[in-house]
Amino acid sequence: xxxxxxxxxxxxxxxxxxxxxxxxxxxxxxxxxxxxxxxxxxxxxxxxxxxxxxxxxxxxxxxxxxxxxxxxxxxxxxxxxxxxxxxxxxxxxxxxxxxxxxxxxxxxxxxxxxxxxxxxxxxxxxxxxxxxxxxxxxxxxxxxxxxxxxxxxxxxxxxxxxxxxxxxxxxxxxxxxxxxxxxxxxxxxxxxxxxxxxxxxxxxxxxxxxxxxxxxxxxxxxxxxxxxxxxxxxxxxxxxxxxxxxxxxxxxxxxxxxxxxxxxxxxxxxxxxxxxxxxxxxxxxxxxxxxxxxxxxxxxxxxxxxxxxxxxx
Amino acid sequence: xxxxxxxxxxxxxxxxxxxxxxxxxxxxxxxxxxxxxxxxxxxxxxxxxxxxxxxxxxxxxxxxxxxxxxxxxxxxxxxxxxxxxxxxxxxxxxxxxxxxxxxxxxxxxxxxxxxxxxxxxxxxxxxxxxxxxxxxxxxxxxxxxxxxxxxxxxxxxxxxxxxxxxxxxxxxxxxxxxxxxxxxxxxxxxxxxxxxxxxxxxxxxxxxxxxxxxxxxxxxxxxxxxxxxxxxxxxxxxxxxxxxxxxxxxxxxxxxxxxxxxxxxxx
Numbered sequence: 022x023x024x025x026x027x028x029x030x031x032x033x034x035x036x037x038x039x040x041x042x043x044x045x046x047x048x049x050x051x052x053x054x055x056x057x058x059x060x061x062x063x064x065x066x067x068x069x070x071x072x073x074x075x076x077x078x079x080x081x082x083x084x085x086x087x088x089x090x091x092x093x094x095x096x097x098x099x100x101x102x103x104x105x106x107x108x109x110x111x112x113x114x115x116x117x118x119x120x121x122x123x124x125x126x127x128x129x130x131x132x133x134x135x136x137x138x139x140x141x142x143x144x145x146x147x148x149x150x151x152x153x154x155x156x157x158x159x160x161x162x163x164x165x166x167x168x169x170x171x172x173x174x175x176x177x178x179x180x181x182x183x184x185x186x187x188x189x190x191x192x193x194x195x196x197x198x199x200x201x202x203x204x205x206x207x208x209x210x211x212x213x214x215x216x217x218x219x220x221x222x223x224x225x226x227x228x229x230x231x232x233x234x235x236x237x238x239x240x241x242x243x244x245x246x247x248x249x250x251x252x253x254x255x256x257x258x259x260x261x262x263x264x265x266x267x268x269x270x271x272x273x274x275x276x277x278x279x280x281x282x283x284x285x286x287x288x289x290x291x292x293x294x295x296x297x298x299x300x301x302x303x304x305x306x307x308x309x310x311x312x313x314x315x316x317x318x319x320x321x322x323x324x325x326x327x328x329x330x331x332x333x334x
Numbered sequence: 335x336x337x338x339x340x341x342x343x344x345x346x347x348x349x350x351x352x353x354x355x356x357x358x359x360x361x362x363x364x365x366x367x368x369x370x371x372x373x374x375x376x377x378x379x380x381x382x383x384x385x386x387x388x389x390x391x392x393x394x395x396x397x398x399x400x401x402x403x404x405x406x407x408x409x410x411x412x413x414x415x416x417x418x419x420x421x422x423x424x425x426x427x428x429x430x431x432x433x434x435x436x437x438x439x440x441x442x443x444x445x446x447x448x449x450x451x452x453x454x455x456x457x458x459x460x461x462x463x464x465x466x467x468x469x470x471x472x473x474x475x476x477x478x479x480x481x482x483x484x485x486x487x488x489x490x491x492x493x494x495x496x497x498x499x500x501x502x503x504x505x506x507x508x509x510x511x512x513x514x515x516x517x518x519x520x521x522x523x524x525x526x527x528x529x530x531x532x533x534x535x536x537x538x539x540x541x542x543x544x545x546x547x548x549x550x551x552x553x554x555x556x557x558x559x560x561x562x563x564x565x566x567x568x569x570x571x572x573x574x575x576x577x578x579x580x581x582x583x584x585x586x587x588x589x590x591x592x593x594x595x596x597x598x599x600x601x
Contacts (some may be wrong), residue, residue: 040408087426087428089429091427098386138481143351187363188342212448213448216442216445217442219439219442220430220442222426222427223425223426223428223439224422224424224425226386226391226425227420227422227425229411230389230415230419230420231415231439231440231442231443231495232411232415234410234411244358272429277429277430296537
């Protein structure tokens with residue numbers, strides 16, 4: 022029943038994303054229109070895939086740091102990606118792929134730094150050190166980013182600022198294809214870690230006694246979830262709250278076992294972000310809101326509600 | 335008939351990274367099928383370290399640790415979890431869970447990577463619940479259990495692993511008398527009825543003396559005595575290890591220790 026509703030929600034969201042838009046095209050013409058095939062369809066699919074990736078990554082990272090309030094961007098990735106993007110904008114790097122690549126490199130750089138923090142002094146990716154390292158690396162990258170932005174010209178500044186809040190206006194079939202090729206590997210690795218992640222919730226030593234190679238698990242999950250987030254941020258900018266909210270919604274609806282959490286978080290994240298993007302490009306049409314603003318405006322009240330539930334129970 | 339040798343620890347010495355002294359020194363232990371071993375000693379004497387070293391989590395500095403004749407450190411964790419079930423001293427409960435879900439976690443080392451839960455797994459969960467007298471708790475939420483019920487459920491989870499050896503680290507630490515006795519009776523029954531080997535860390539010298547076949551007494555990382563309770567739990571040993579004057583008595587053929595009051599307060 023819950024699964025049927027989920028499937029219906031996926032279809033409804035995607036249909037709405039295709040039918041609604043700033044250009045009011047009659048349904049009969051829409052079927053043949055490039056607006057559908059070259060704009061709305063790839064954009065809806067990309068938003069769905071990125072939302073799914075953030076949902077899966079959020080589930081994995083919350084399990085890894087054993088903190089239900091963790092977010093895929095908490096480990097410094099957003100700071101690194103933002104820095105990479107702003108450098109690309111400030112240096113006027115040419116070509117359509119310069120910005121996403123620079124953001125990806127920034128995110129992976131931040132990930133590598135935080136990972137290195139996590140191994141310092143023989144610590145094996147201690148959750149507390151990962152979180153502290155993530156905050157420190159994020160703050161450092163944000164400082165450099167702000168320094169660069171403060172030196173930039175007005176239009177560059179606006180571009181950089183909008184990029185940091187996320188959006189899918191650059192969506193194309195090529196970006197959809199890139200994500201379709203890239204995302205399955207980390208997702209399959211995480212899916213294979215589903216049961217060990219259930220055990221990790223007991224703590225590292227109990228998980229080992231129940232058959233988990235904890236050191237290998239933590240490395241695989243950290244790298245896979247981070248690489249998944251890095252790809253999402255590269256094509257869509259920093260979109261907050263999807264990776265934080267979706268795991269909670271899914272745990273409430275489907276329980277805490279990861280072999281159901283991963284697929285449901287993928288679909289729920291996809292629904293949430295595809296819907297948010299539809300709102301972002303229709304509510305102030307013909308202009309667009311950065312999608313990160315929509316997810317934050319919807320996500321923060323939802324988060325407050327969940328937090329209240331969580332602290333009460 | 336020789337019983338199967340499950341754990342063999344020989345002259346084991348361990349030291350934690352950057353520690354000034356050895357946590358264990360020249361400790362030996364042999365645990366066979368159908369034997370109940372108790373590990374005694376004051377706080378910081380190396381009991382938990384010995385347990386962790388025996389399970390391949392602390393590498394030996396010298397000596398050997400073998401499980402079923404294979405070095406403990408060479409076992410893949412998954413394979414080891416099918417041979418040894420552990421009830422750790424502490425664990426977290428991050429997310430709400432029902433009893434049967436918790437016990438099912440004990441089946442994880444038997445499941446294939448993407449495969450589902452099979453009938454044999456459900457049967458093993460049911461058997462474990464029966465053996466631990468926890469069938470009635472099946473659908474309860476974990477957080478609604480009393481301390482004694484919670485420990486029985488954790489033993490059931492370890493049993494669901496279908497191990498040859500059951501390891502328990504201070505399982506009765508915060509239990510009242512009835513639940514404490516029930517837990518020791520349960521472990522004894524599992525050893526006698528199922529041919530399991532058991533290795534149990536405890537501070538309860540008298541219960542260890544009454545229930546265990548063998549005791550190993552540790553002090554400052556060294557084995558002070560090893561053998562049947564009646565042979566090794568002497569007044570001199572107990573007083574030296576626990577650093578308190580005691581007298582020994584005998585109940586049902588087992589030694590029982592009675593700590594003395596300080597003379598100046600007790601004319």
